[in-house]
Amino acid sequence: MSCAQFRQGRPTDTLVASLHFLEMASPDPRGLACFYERAMGYDVRVDDDAIVASGPDRNLIFRLGAPKTLLRAGFALPDQDELERLADRIVQAGYSFRRSNAHLLGDAIETSDPDGNRFVFGLPRDPQPSAEKVRKLPARLQHVVVASRTPADVVSFFTEGLGFTLSDDVLDAEGCVRTSFLRCSREHHSFAVFKAAEDRLDHHCYETSDWNMIRDWADHMASEHIPIQWGPGRHGPGNNLFLFVHDPDGNWVEISAELELVDHGRPVGQWPHEQRTLNSWGQGLLRS
Structure with missing residues (x-):
């Protein structure tokens, strides 16, 4: 779009x-x-x-x-x-x-x-x-995620100061926000922040075209002897297919496909802080 x-x-x-x-x-x-x-x-x-x-x-x-x-x-x-x-x-x-x-x-x-x-x-x-x-495998730089000790302050900055829109929150059993997903287009999120013990970069993501291209990226990583650390799977927030690898510094690198498109009037979604939220197909890595 x-x-x-x-x-x-x-x-x-x-x-x-x-x-x-x-x-x-x-x-x-x-x-x-x-x-x-x-x-x-x-x-x-x-x-x-x-x-x-x-x-x-x-x-x-x-x-x-x-x-x-x-x-x-x-x-x-x-x-x-x-x-x-x-x-x-x-x-x-x-x-x-x-x-x-x-x-x-x-x-x-x-x-x-x-x-x-x-x-x-x-x-x-x-x-x-x-x-x-142009002949290379498609993978558009799409979102970045950070960890923060004070994620609510970061969310306020992005929504009030920059004009991002909150798409979904992930809440723990006490109702506290553990992760927030924010958008600046119809794509579900271009930025996210989760609560952690330190402020740091967590991962960045590339959006590819479809499930078959997730397969092709997995085959490419295998050809380069780069192990897949997580996935393939499907996230709850965003509903996207994914796989993750690690770079040499320990940053997560995500390949994603079919990220949810969101209408302007959509209410903010709420998800429980559990493995199925991070991966509806199986294991979720609860880093927050």
Whole structure:
């Protein structure tokens, strides 16, 4: 669905955006980039003090630092009007931003959530993919998930400051929120946060086309001797098919398909904090 179609009938205070790149820290950024080159079909290049990995509809940036650290997440906006609306919304909600010129985004603004995670929103400036890139297995960079000691503060920042919409919450037996899924398009979530003992990056996800492509990605991981750590399975929130692998730093990497599309007026869903919520087919990994 296009941004123009998504805008029809949406509340005026909601954001329209899509995840465009992730910038991650690693004690071995070159080694991590080599893993993603093998695992996800990225083309890797050195750009100043960063290693940039690009593929069809997916971009990663690696820098030297502590593992499991999200340095920045970049979201593409459809036009300048959306950018200026976002800037106004951030200020009106009592948060701050600065103008930015990021890798892979032109005119952009940067802001930080209460945990210090940095988020950039701007107009994309991707080069056209080569014919060789187009032939690679489809996997669009689709969502990112963080762990937080204070997830309610992060959710407030995303809903009030940025204009994301809450899709679903996962509640424990005492009624406390353990995980929240948020969207900035009709796709069920582009961002999620769960309660944990530390603030860190948990995983990022690539959306592919269908069940058969999940099979093809599993075969590809096997050909590269990369073991599948979880799945195939089906999540409750989002109703998507999935499989997970680990990168060398211990970050989860998800391949997903058939993620739920959500209408504007859909009520916020509530799910119990149990294994079947995370995987209706079997074992769920309750990391929160």
